[in-house]
Amino acid sequence: MAKVTKFCSLLHSTCGLKEAFEGQYGANRSIPSAVSTRWNSTLRLVEAVTDLDPQSLNTLLEAQGHKGLCLSAREWSQLKELVEILAPFLQATDLTQGEKVVTKCGFALRSLTQQPPQQMDVSDSAQPAGDLPFGDMVYMMSALLDPSFCFFWLEQDVLAPDEVKSEVKEMIMDLVLAEARKVTILAESSSGEDNKDEEPPAKTPRLFTGYRKKSKKKDDHVSSVKAELIRYIQVCSGEEDEADCLVFWKRNAKVFPRLYLVAMRVLAVPATSAPVERVFSHGGLIMRPHRARLSARTLSSLIFLKCNHSVA
Known part of the structure; x- marks a missing residue:
């Protein structure tokens, strides 16, 4: 390991060795640097070195005056065996790294599943969840409104019966709807204060006034927050690539106008740290x-x- 890390350090700090390495293996071939606080980065370094041809690598090191860094056949086989043994742990680390896992919803999920639905007041979406750290329900809503997570973390990472998962999904959706009502009330109150001095213009009755009112109610029902939420979940399920949260909502602000306001309020608390x-x-x-x-x-x-x- 000492020889491999020393070789990597020289490769990234010595121009002569780097040019010789690129001439031997090509400009697109490189050895990643190791980070002292990330064990998987060291394993990736060893894996990249063992993918090289041992004879050509030893010849390169001897030509550059680093004969002491040459690896024997025994050392090479030991490194190969080390990579094979730790490969499953490397895969598990990649799957559970911070960017791909909801880091705070476990506490809120525990409190949410322990509290019966009939005892939970969904109108208060910011209610505390006992003494658990990060137990606030806002973490559940932020995970739902982040297209990288949505309900994927609940479906794939949580070991619970399907009935419990379905119940939790309904609870989280109710929390988002309750938050949407709050946002709507705040928006109406702020707009009312701005326009309270303005007198509304007189309305002239028209022939199809009643028909237009019915059509408007129908349109409002179709574009309700719940309909937007269901459509948003369907869109997230069809996303092939992981979407950046802020970019997604900037691009879809007009597609989900009411849900967008909720997202801008809730996503002040990120789903992952x-x-x-x-x-x-x-x-x-x-x-x-x-x-x-x-x-x-x-x-x-x-x-x-x-x-x-x-x-x-």
Whole structure:
């Protein structure tokens, strides 16, 4: 392992070795760097090295003056065996990494399934769930309104009977509908305050006034929040590629106008902690020692632009 990590370090820091490596294996071939806090990155490094031809690699190292890094046949077979043993764990790590797993809904799901439906007040979507951390129901709604997760996490990752899953789905949908009613009331109250000084124009009765009212009610029923929610779930089920949450709602704001307002309110709480952790990583990369005089406002603006460049 020491030889492999040393070889990778030299490959990424020495121009001569890098040029010789690209000349031997091609410019498109590379060895990934290892991250000290990610064990799977080290395994990927070893896997990439063992995919190379051992004789040509040893010849390359000898020609570049790194004979001490050459691997013997025994060391090569040991690395191969290590990769084969840890391959299932690598796959499990990739499947459960933060970007693909709802990291906070487990607590809320536990409290939701323990509380009978008739005792749950869905009108209060922000009710606390006991003393459990992250037990607020907003985490359940944020997972539903994130197209990367929707109900996939509940169907695939939760070990529970299908009846329980169906019941939980209905509960979460009721929470979203209750939140939609809140958003509608807030929007109507704010618009009413803006227009309270304006007198409504006088309406002239027309021949087909009653017919138009019925048609309007029918259209409102079709474009209701529940209909939008059902259609949204169908769209997420048909998505082949994982969609970015903010990009998805920006693109479909007119397709789901009422649900869009709920999403913009609920998604202030992300369904997974991976984006939040990535913000701190970007901050560390931007606030380097030679840029230590950046003001807090400038640093905040740079991080915001870096993290949201895809939705600009």
